[in-house]
Every structure is written in C-alpha cells, then in structure tokens.
Amino acid sequence: MASTGDTVQNLPVEEAVARGGVTEIEKGARDSTDELRHYQSSDFASLRDEIHKEITSRDVLLRKLEESVTRLSEDIAPVKDYVMAEMEEEDDDASSSSSDTPEDGAPQDGDQETEEERNIRALNRCVDVMMSLTEIRENNEEKTKKVRGFYEKIYKASPLTSLMLKFLERNGGVKVIIDCDSKDISNLVRGLANLDGEKCAGTTLHKFADFFECKVYLGGEAGKYQVWEGLKWVDKYHDPEASLSQSLAQMVMYLIFKNRGFPYKCDDDQCEKLYEKIAQEALQKMTSGAYMDYLINDALSMKTPLGREVSLISVVPGMLVKHGSQGGMRTLQEQVPFLTYFFMQHVIPKMRSIIN
Structure with missing residues (x-):
C-alpha cells in the first residue's frame, strides 16, 4: 500500500472515472454495444415479422380449412343428391315402362318403394360390373356371394364410396384378384x-394396387394378424372390405390424376403443396402421441412421402366403409379434418366430372 508521501500514478481509465467522465475505450465499448443491440433488435424484428407472416398465412389457411370442415355435412348432401339423380336418370327408361306406373301417369302409394327398387337396381348393376372385373381364387358359390357382399358394403357405406364404384363401373380396365381363403396375397x-420401393413377400401384404398392371390384389379373409413394431409384436385386424375400398381408391387416384397415385395432377403445384402440408400436419399429430385409427396410422407409418401420401388419401373411403357413413365421417373430422376436406373438395368433383 502506498504511503502518504508517495505519488500515485492513475491510469487514464481511473482518472476518467475519478472525474466522473468516460474514457475513449469505454466510449468505444458502449458504442459497439449499442450497435450490437441495434443490430440484434433490427434483425430480431425482421425475423419476428417473417415468422409472424408465415404463421399468419398458415393460420389463415388452417382457419379456412377448419371453417370448411364444419360444413362437411352440407357438402355431402349435394354429392348424395348427385348420385341419386344419376341413378334416377339411368333408370328413366326402365321406370317409365314399369308396371308400378299407371297409364295415366297418376302417382301411387308405392312411389317410395319404387324409388327403393330403382336404387337396388342401380346397386346391383354396379356390383354386377365389378364382379365381372373380379377373379376369385378357387372360386365357388360361397366365395362369389362373399365377394359380392364386399362390393355391396362399399357401395352402401356412403355416397362417396358408391360414387367411387360407379367411376370404376364406367371406366373399366381394372382387374381385381381376391383370395378368400387368406388374409394376405401370398397365393396371388x-x-x-x-x-416405399421395398421388396415384399406376399405374406406381408393384405392388399395391393398395382398401377402399372391395373390390378388390385386382396386377401379376402378377415381376422387378426401380428406385425413387428417398436421391438414388439402388435396385434392388428384385417378388414377386407375396408382394404378393398382403399386399394380401389388408390387405383381411382391413379386413373384420374395420372400421377403415380397422388391425388393431384403433375402440374398442379398449388394442390401439391396443400396436400403435402395436410400429410405433414397429420404425421406431426400422430408422432406427437395423438390417437389415430389404425387405418390412418398405417398410412402415415409408410417411410417415404410417396408411400404416405398415396396411402393417406385412400383412408377416407376406408374409414367410411369400416365405420359406416356417419361414424366414419365423424372420426375423419376428429382425426384428419383437412384430409377429409381435400377429398371432398378436390377428389369428388374430379370423379363427378368424369362420370358426367
């Protein structure tokens, strides 16, 4: 410690502090800090604006989709009316000569029953065509009746699924091959x-749509089976009617859009981006732990974007066949509402326009 008589030499910084001033070093440091803060502030503001813009645009899209999903029940009505109108138009000639209609054209009490009969004739005509396109392994009367029941269930499940069969009825060329004695397609x-591009044995596949050969393969026996998932065996259930509707839907997508099974045309960038976003949202929801029906889960569990997106669109008819029109639509709205909206607003109009 310096004595009283010693001369103490203060450093420039100490002298400035003693006088309450600011040194050049300190002033430069403060200037640099201010510049850094200004830079960070402006950079953050720019980033914040960019994120806000992205979130806002995303929220606008999602909000519009959510609003549209709430109107799905209203959207179904025109499709149903269209299908009914088509049925009535096709049976116009037959109904005009029907014995149920009197010569003077006066209405009878059996009009409602006559309408039901027309609907049944339309169903039978469509199923007859689908049966003519179907090959059943080691066929017999019992198997024929069983497969016919598959098509009847798909047709009756929903106006959307009946429209899908009517599309295939009018656009032949698809061949369906079914093994009623097995859950898988190993005998086919x-x-x-x-x-996903992976080579698979027939024993691992319960259904398959071969786009290049225009063939659909199906294991027609219902029941439980096991798969190895997450280092353990998991029990699953094979529903042949739902599986058949999914494979037929994939074939319909291929025939309509001619884009490897994607539900949009090759040059439709807007629909492509929208559908990719829908698939990503559904995948994120599943990976976050949200419960998904096994049909949705299986589609989203495919490893490649091609596998997921082609499989995912076929979930809509699959769920309607599996759970029925009301139950299937309710589950779809709860778990994949945007996918349902896309199917209603994009796929259905394409089918209708081609049928027309």
Whole structure:
C-alpha cells in the first residue's frame, strides 16, 4: 500500500472515472454495444415479422380449412343428391315402362318403394360390373356371394364410396384378384415392391394396387394378424372390405390424376403443396402421441412421402366403409379434418366430372 508521501500514478481509465467522465475505450465499448443491440433488435424484428407472416398465412389457411370442415355435412348432401339423380336418370327408361306406373301417369302409394327398387337396381348393376372385373381364387358359390357382399358394403357405406364404384363401373380396365381363403396375397403374387420401393413377400401384404398392371390384389379373409413394431409384436385386424375400398381408391387416384397415385395432377403445384402440408400436419399429430385409427396410422407409418401420401388419401373411403357413413365421417373430422376436406373438395368433383 502506498504511503502518504508517495505519488500515485492513475491510469487514464481511473482518472476518467475519478472525474466522473468516460474514457475513449469505454466510449468505444458502449458504442459497439449499442450497435450490437441495434443490430440484434433490427434483425430480431425482421425475423419476428417473417415468422409472424408465415404463421399468419398458415393460420389463415388452417382457419379456412377448419371453417370448411364444419360444413362437411352440407357438402355431402349435394354429392348424395348427385348420385341419386344419376341413378334416377339411368333408370328413366326402365321406370317409365314399369308396371308400378299407371297409364295415366297418376302417382301411387308405392312411389317410395319404387324409388327403393330403382336404387337396388342401380346397386346391383354396379356390383354386377365389378364382379365381372373380379377373379376369385378357387372360386365357388360361397366365395362369389362373399365377394359380392364386399362390393355391396362399399357401395352402401356412403355416397362417396358408391360414387367411387360407379367411376370404376364406367371406366373399366381394372382387374381385381381376391383370395378368400387368406388374409394376405401370398397365393396371388410371390413378391412385389411396395409404395416405399421395398421388396415384399406376399405374406406381408393384405392388399395391393398395382398401377402399372391395373390390378388390385386382396386377401379376402378377415381376422387378426401380428406385425413387428417398436421391438414388439402388435396385434392388428384385417378388414377386407375396408382394404378393398382403399386399394380401389388408390387405383381411382391413379386413373384420374395420372400421377403415380397422388391425388393431384403433375402440374398442379398449388394442390401439391396443400396436400403435402395436410400429410405433414397429420404425421406431426400422430408422432406427437395423438390417437389415430389404425387405418390412418398405417398410412402415415409408410417411410417415404410417396408411400404416405398415396396411402393417406385412400383412408377416407376406408374409414367410411369400416365405420359406416356417419361414424366414419365423424372420426375423419376428429382425426384428419383437412384430409377429409381435400377429398371432398378436390377428389369428388374430379370423379363427378368424369362420370358426367
């Protein structure tokens, strides 16, 4: 410690502090800090604005989709009316000569029953065509009746699924091959490459839509089976009617859009981006732990975007066949509302326009 008589030499910083001033070093440091704060502030503001813009645009899209989903019940009505109108138009000639109609054209009490009969004739005509396109392994009367029941259930499930069968009825060329004695397709094909591009034995596939050969394969026996998932065996259930509707839906997508099974045309960038976003949202929801029906879960569990997106669109008819029109639509709205909206607003109009 310096004595009283010693001369103490203060450093420039100490002298400035003693006088209450600011040194050049300190002033430069403060200037640099201010510049850094200004830079960070302006940079953050720019980033914040960019994120806000992205979130806002995303929220606008989602809000519009949510608003549209709430109107799904209203959207279904025109489709149903369209299907009914088509049925009535096709049976116009037959109904005009029907014995149920009197010569003077006066209405009878049996009009409602006559309408039901027309609907049944339309169903039978469509199912007859689908049966003519179907090959049943080691066929017999019992198996024929069983497969016919598959098509009847799909047709009756919903106006959307009946419209899908009517599309195939009028646009022949698809061949359906079914093994009623097995849950898988191992007796129909030895091996195939799935939508992920992986080579699979027939024993691992319960359904398959071969776009290049325009063939649909199905294991027609319902029941439980096991798959190895997450280091353990998991029990699953094979519903042949739902599986058949999914494979037929994939074939319809291929025939309509001619884009490897994607539910949009090759040059439709807007629909492509929208559908990719819908698939990503559904995948994020599943990976976050939200419960998903196994049909949705299986589609989203595909490893590639091609596999997921081609499989996912077929979930809509699959759910309607599995749970019925009301139950299936309710589950779809709860778990994948945007996918449902896309199917209603984009796929259905395309089918209708081609049928027309």
